[in-house]
Amino acid sequence: MNVRPRVAFSLDPVIVGLTIALILVGLMILTSATGPIAFQRTGDSLFFVKRQLLTGVLPGLLGFFFLAFIDFRRWKKFAFLALITSIILLVLVYIPGIGEHSHGANGWIHVGSFNFQPSELVKLTFFLYLAGWLEKRQGTEAHQAKTGLLPFLIALGIIMLLLVLQPDTGSMAVIVGTSLLLYFISGAPIIWFGGLCALGAGVLVLLIKFSPYRAARFMTFLHPELDPKGIGYHINQAILAIGSGGLFGLGYGNSRQKFLYLPEVQSDSIVAVMAEEFGFIVMLMFIVVFGILVWRCFKIARASQDRFGMYLAASVGIWIALQTFLNVGSMTGLLPITGVTLPFISQGGSSLTVLLWAMGLVAGIPRAQGSRMPR
Numbered sequence: 001m002n003v004r005p006r007v008a009f010s011l012d013p014v015i016v017g018l019t020i021a022l023i024l025v026g027l028m029i030l031t032s033a034t035g036p037i038a039f040q041r042t043g044d045s046l047f048f049v050k051r052q053l054l055t056g057v058l059p060g061l062l063g064f065f066f067l068a069f070i071d072f073r074r075w076k077k078f079a080f081l082a083l084i085t086s087i088i089l090l091v092l093v094y095i096p097g098i099g100e101h102s103h104g105a106n107g108w109i110h111v112g113s114f115n116f117q118p119s120e121l122v123k124l125t126f127f128l129y130l131a132g133w134l135e136k137r138q139g140t141e142a143h144q145a146k147t148g149l150l151p152f153l154i155a156l157g158i159i160m161l162l163l164v165l166q167p168d169t170g171s172m173a174v175i176v177g178t179s180l181l182l183y184f185i186s187g188a189p190i191i192w193f194g195g196l197c198a199l200g201a202g203v204l205v206l207l208i209k210f211s212p213y214r215a216a217r218f219m220t221f222l223h224p225e226l227d228p229k230g231i232g233y234h235i236n237q238a239i240l241a242i243g244s245g246g247l248f249g250l251g252y253g254n255s256r257q258k259f260l261y262l263p264e265v266q267s268d269s270i271v272a273v274m275a276e277e278f279g280f281i282v283m284l285m286f287i288v289v290f291g292i293l294v295w296r297c298f299k300i301a302r303a304s305q306d307r308f309g310m311y312l313a314a315s316v317g318i319w320i321a322l323q324t325f326l327n328v329g330s331m332t333g334l335l336p337i338t339g340v341t342l343p344f345i346s347q348g349g350s351s352l353t354v355l356l357w358a359m360g361l362v363a364g365i366p367r368a369q370g371s372r373m374p375r
Contacts, residue, residue: 011364012363012365022345033274056348056350107119122171123174133155149192170339178322237272238332257273267346290320290321298314301313328342
């Protein structure tokens, strides 16, 4: 029996199923978590949910299926253009009339009624560039100092610098962490990986030392009890919400901290509201679902018939894993607060849209190669 035609026009069912399930769960959680703050700010308790649907879910799903049914290998020739696009997007935020200063950062492009966070798109465009670059220089060329390490550090350094200047430490951590891990997966010497991690730690120390805001956040991470009504307020309220949930939670809609006590409930703090309402056991199951999604990305990477598909799928898997870890870790006191959103759940049109586009690319890799789904 010939199954090739059926396989050739199908998408990975695990990626599609989990992605849609996480979107629906995210909208449900967003409805509960943002009701009070949305009503207080706009008079409409569903304001953030409607905005998520309009600016995140709709363009995200359209892009998901559009990219899933295009052969991902077509994007190879645009790898360098993706790098140039990344740099241009990060520069545009500083141009008057285009860039918008918000929450102490130059991280938004604003034209008319259009708002977009370039650093979110840069996650995808830079990983496309990196996948194409590694595929083109497969073998020892990518892992020699002159032809591999130096170009890699220059490209990553430019992106890093532009993100530090915004400042957007969270996006920088996701991009740098994913890039380093992907470079290591490609076969780079382990000693280089260790050296680059040490270099990154040194850069982080300098950023903390010469930035009073970052230094205050780091001190709050070490001693959250020192300023509970000031810069330590956020993490203390988050830990209080998580602790209040216990094993089984207070029940859907019954969070107390969402009533204007916990800051940023619509973005990075949404995981604290989830823990308060659903409890530790459900949250653990939720983390497992993210783990399955990441595992599936790596299964697709391993089954890919070319290196571009392998690096692309692996980068998306690492991206989701790192961003989830940074978000949950910062809200539980394991890491300093970075402002990174929880994938698929937090309100953020730019973040959700680009993440869905990335998942579409991964879901379409087996279909484009006409191969069976990895089991």
